[in-house]
Amino acid sequence: MKIKVDRELCTSVATCIAVAPNTFELDDEGIAIIKNPKGDDEETILQAAKSCPVDAIIIYDDDNKQIYPKVK
Ligand code: SF4
DSSP states (O other): OEEEEOTTTOOOOOHHHHHOTTTEEEOTTSOEEESOTTSSOHHHHHHHHHHOTTOOEEEEOTTSOEEESOOO
């Protein structure tokens, strides 16, 4: 599983950090970054992505297929 944060979208709400504090943190600009892509289990990281109000967290599987947000 791969994680990406879209820095343009992130509004520093930090719910991702509340859900998966071992995976995400805010950088100096208040934008979420990935501090450890394996900091929390995959279900928790997916929950964190779903908790983001602006869908700034993008999750890919090991074949680089986007899992979340769902591709329309
Ligand atoms: S929940 Fe979304 S908007 Fe909030 S800090 Fe995390 S990535 Fe950024």
